[in-house]
Structure formats: structure tokens, C-alpha cells
Amino acid sequence: MNESAQASEERAGRGQGAAAPEFLTFRLAGEEYAIEILRVQEIKGWERATRVPHTPPYVLGVVNLRGAIVPLIDMRRRFGLEPVVLGQATVVVVVRVGASTAERIVGLVVDAVCEVHRIPASDVQAPPEVGAGSETGFIRGLAAVEGRMLILLDLDRLVTASVLEALGARAA
């Protein structure tokens, strides 16, 4: 068992006894990704965002979420996948990341939301070490569920890196 999987087990163990933590899965270019369901605030339809200058292309802009200004991150572009035309079928998963005091609310634009799975930490395998691409840093592990392979994401790292990279784009 790798370190991050251990950490996730600890986190889950604190929250809800011995029960395995629940994950929400979403689809992106044929692959299924999983995020902790406790991080998910809501799922909503896509709307046009207001573009923010000096940000990388995967930051689609900001939208109004009941009075708060929230950035949208296009997960296809974030992972270097072929972008698709966003429309009515596009889904935004609104997640909360970061410590409770400096919690950020961010919208992730995905192809579709699939289902909820319970994944015991013991089922999570370390991500394969292929190449040194920065995107692999966002993967916490892999889990086989009902014969399919799910990719567990490390949301904190993903979002923090996205915001930081946006900062880098400004200097360029």
C-alpha cells in the first residue's frame, strides 16, 4: 500500500467509522475518474463563463454560484485531452478544496457524471510510474471496480497546481 492510499484510509476512517469511503465518478474522454464524494458540493449544468485575463486556456473563466464568484476548470484541457464543444449536455461538478479556513470552491467541467462507489482503501493501487508528466501527480491511485479501472484524483493538488500555474502564466 502506498503512502497516499494510507492517508486516504486514515481520512476516511476518521469520518465514518470502518465503512469504506464513497467516491463519485465522472467520465472524461472514455476514462472514468473518481473523487471523494465528501468534497462534492453540487452538480450543475454548464453555463458560459466570463473569461479572466492572464489565465491558461483550461481556466474557462468565472461564473456566479449564488453570489460567489467561482472559477471553472475544463478537465479535458487540464489533462491535455482533445477539447470538445461545451453545451447543454456538459456537466459541472462543484467541489470544495483546501483547508477549512481557506476553502476554495471550484467547478470542474466534465463530460458526464457516472455513479457513486464505495472503494475500500485496500482496493486502491499506487499509480503506475510512467514518464514524468506533471499530470500523473494528480492521480492518487487506481482502483478496479466491477471490472473497470477507476482513476482516483488528488483534488487538492489538482486545484492548487491549476491556480498556481495560472499565476505562472501571468509572468510569461
Place this chain on the structure above:
Amino acid sequence: MSFDLELEEIHKLFFEECAAGLDLMEAGLLALESRSDPETVNTIFRAAHSIKGGAATFGFSAIAEATHGLETFLDGLRNGTRRADGVTVRQLLECVDGLRAMILGLERGEPTDADRLGALHAKIADLLAGRPAGVAGASDARPGSAPASAFLGGRAGWIIDFRPSAELLRSGNEPLRLVAALEALGPVHLVVELAAVPPLASLDPTACYLNWRIEVAADVERGVLTEIFDWLDERSEVAYRRCEGEGAPATGAASSAAVPGGTPEAGSLRVSTDKLDQLINLVGELVITQSMLARAADGSAVAGLDALQAGLAQLTRNTRELQESVMQMRMLPIGFAFNRLPRLVHDLSAELGKRAELILAGEATELDKTVLERISDPLVHLVRNALDHGIESPAERHAAGKAETGKVTLSAFHEGGHIIIEVSDDGGGLNRERILARARARGLVAADTDPGEEAIHQLVFAAGFSTADAVSAVSGRGVGMDVVRRNIEGLGGQVQIRSTPGRGSTIRIRLPLTLAILDGQLVRVGGETYVIALAAITETVKADEAQLVVAPDGGRCYRLREEFVPIVPVGALFGLAGAREADAAGLLVIVESDGGRFALGVNELLAQQQVVIKSLERNFRAVPGIAGGTILGDGAVALILDVPGLVELFNSAALSRRTLAA
């Protein structure tokens, strides 16, 4: 763990209360100086008393002891056995400063500074003994820093100043027993002070007139000593000072040098219960409206329609009132920012050898807490300037036929959606000749031109500009006025100077009441809508091709009434699609920033409206050139342009273009 957290919260509250109490004491003492009024003394006394009570409850014994001493003195003022004059007021103010420093130290979790504590106790002892500060100190080894003692001679120990009340003996106490208890700890050296013993004729044989200085060569905790003196009656004074043994580390010597400056910005807010009650009422009404709407929506479509419309109208009204009410919560009287100033004028005029009186008006005028916090320092600066540069010395004033005591007036009032703060003095006014000469010397103004009155006044705000003949500790370094202007512009405000030679100057600050709402001009640049603060806009012009000038570095300017205004290509700076179209400049919005004018190229002017400013950083991050976002009527987000930031962006882009071209 949660208990610790709670205690921390409670401590924080206590520190806030202490700060408020000390402010109250300071204000009272300053008032006392000009006029002795029993109510003022009572106010000061009560403030000291509640600090003492709180400190004792939370176990901050050093503070409790110090305030106890002050309280004793103030009690004397109250019952008329002591009198307040200029000297004692200054001593009391110093004690307040000392307390403030200690409380700030505690708040920051620093260990108690023994030197500072010693100095404070010495000051209080001076007060109680009726000695002017420092006079007795010379013969008495009184100064705060590590009291030297021949008896202790390098040994660790304590110096105890014991000033029993006259009733000590009547209450059955015996000083000798105290000394015996101390002797059990280590060698004791006693010095008796007889100063308080009256002539024999008026001596009351049952009263205790003696004071002692007791030196104990015992390296014990303070608690051991306080226990011995614990059962004394309330009016007896005991001051403890620790002497470190030789070779012991000098604790806090470094930290005592850095006297804490401004108080940390408070994240919390005290709200009057009236405002809170009003809010609760409004929320109550909102709930009623909501249930009314729910019922209307439940009923049949036709019958419910009227009710629905009535309900919606009510909701609209409720919402607006609720918004106003919540905004009110953040509003504080500007008096909070004025609080520090009487003390400043008091100290500074003494330092400068001038006579000045501070007149405050409109202290109850309310403005947003954030604006209030950020205007405090600029105000201090302006008042300093008024005293240092404005008000003349008593002799000069006398020669000019003015009253020797100068007047600095600070007033605040509302005007439209703004608050106006004026700082005026009845001093010499701006010296036009000197400003002009200095500006010419620095190349700010060409030698043969004579700029107008307004331009000369603006020069005062130029960076590094000072006409003071000598650089004093107070002002004259030329930093300041430009910082003042930048701070005020950063808050979306403006600053102006009016001055009449020989009659004085007035500095007028115009600030928005709140940073949460902004009067904005909506513009379209490329395909995006942006908001520009109306306060920053001077005018909007339809660009005339003939007036466009291209500079050698590729930058463009617009000739506006004999003035060349650089065009800031907003679209290109932001990398927007369709930017070219905008920057081809159909419309130019002329804005003012940092004293200069710039033209923003936009495609279209949209509505003017009030917008609620929302943070972009909360969920995302700060973006250069963008001050924040807002939500428009259709629910879409529009970004608010940060004009000074945009100009900075433009300047650095122009700089790199020039470097590339070179």
C-alpha cells in the same frame, strides 16, 4: 483541546476590551489636562478597574498589579486627595502606553518583558509617591532597566517596594512578620522611607506612615512573594522587580527596543445591538414574505397571481432593506480613526515647541470598517504635517497677529454617497514660491513656465517632494504625501488641497462610504463586459482620427486639448479576441490614476450602475489589472477593472517593448 481554543477566544475578547479601555483612559486623560471634571475621572477609573478585573480573572497578574496601582492613584483623584496637573497626566499617559505595550505583547504570545514591566512599575511608584518621573530616579536606582542593587551585588533576587496604606496597622497587619517571612527565603536588606511621616502634632499614632524598600537575595518565583503579601488590604501597594543574577540572560532586552507600533488589524467587529435587532426584524419579515409567496404559489394560478405579485413586491422591498441593514453593520463612526489624534497633537506640539489645539467635528459620521482602518494612517500623517508645516511657532504667530495657539480642525460629513474628511490648519498655508523653486530645481516644472494654482498644489503629492527646510523627525522627508494620496486613491477616493497664504491650508479627502459597493460604468471591450469605477473616470471622448499620435515605440497617444494622453489598449493587454477592434479606439474612456491621465480604448459604453464588489481571490486568485468581480442583473459575472493596476501593467508592457526595440 477545544477548551484551549475557547480560552484563546476569550483572551482575544479580553485584549480587545483592554484596547478599548486604554483608548478610553487616554481620551479621558487628555480631556483632564485641560479641565478637571469628576465624571471624566470616573470614566478613567472605571476603565482601569475593568482592565484590572479582567486581567486578574485571566491570571495576567502583571497587568492586574499595574492597573491596581493606577487605580489607587485615580481613586485619589476621585476623592480629591490627589490632583491632576500636566506632569501627572503625562506620567499617567506613559503608564497607559506601558500597559498597552504589555497587552500587545501578551496578545502576540511573547513572554512578559521584565524590563518594560519594571519601568512601568517604577512609573506607577513615582506617581503614587508624587514624584515627577525620573527626578527621584537618579538617587534611587529607579530606572526600569535591570535595577542595580549594592546589596544584591550580582545575586539573583527581588526588589520590593512596599507602600502600606495608613490603615495597615489597624487591620491587624504587622510589617515585621512580612519581613520575617521574606527572611525565610534568603538574606534581606531593608530601607525605610520616612518621607510620608507628618509632623508630630498631626501624627496619628495608629496609622502607618512608613514605606519600605525590601531587597531579598532569593531566586524564587514571583508567586512565592505575592503569596506573602497576599493578605494585605486593598489600599496597600506592593511593586516587585526582579534582579537577574550575573551571567543570567538579559531577557527581552531586544524586544523592548522595538516598541510595538500599530495595533493588529482586527478581524472582528463590535456591532451595536440596535443594528443587530433591526437585522433580526428584517429577517423575520423575510420569512413571513417567503411563506406568503409559498402559499400564493400553492393556490390556483388565477387567484394566486395577485397575491404572488404583492408578495414579490414585498420581497423586493425586504431584500433592499436587508441589504442596507447588513451594510450598516459594517459602518462605524469615524471617531474611531480620530481617537489617536488628540494624543498625537498633544505629544507632537510639545515636541515641536508649538501650541496647538485639535478640534474634532462630525465624529459620529459613519463609514465602512475597511475604509476606516485604511484611512487611519493617512489621517495621522496629515495631522502631523499640519502641525509640523502648517502651524507656526507661537512667536511667529504672535508676530502675524494670530492667536498663539494654532488650530487644527478635523471634520467629517456625508456628501452624496461619499464621506468627506477635511484636515485644516490656521497656519501659514502652502508656500507657493518655495514649492515652485523646489519643483524647478528637481526638474518637475520647466524653468520658464508658471503652472496654475491647482498644479502647484498637486506637486505636494509628488513622490519624494518636500519643501521643509530641515528634515525633522516628524516630517520633511518627502515621503508621505504621495503615500497618502496613493492610499486614498487605492480606496477609490480623491484628495485635494486648498490653501491661502498666511491663513492656512485645508486638505479635503473624498472617500466612498463602502468598499462593498461601487458606482460603475459598464463598458464592452471585445466580447467582454467590464466595470470601471465612475470615480476614476474624468470623461469619455469619441476618438477623432486626426488627434491620434503613434509614438516611436509603437505606443499610441491621443491629443486631448493640448495634452497627450497615452492610450492603454485594454483588449490587447488582456489578450482578448476581437481586441484589435477595441484598441482601434472608437471610444476612449479617460481615467485618472496616480496623478496622470490615461485613455482606455473600449468598444461601447453600456449602463452606469451600482455594483456589489465580489472577491475573485476567495475561490480563485488575484489577477493583475482586475480589482474584483460583480454579478450583473442577468446573473453573469463582470470583472471590475483596477485602473492603477492596469496602468502599471501597461507601463511594464511598454517598458519591455522599448527594451525589445532597443
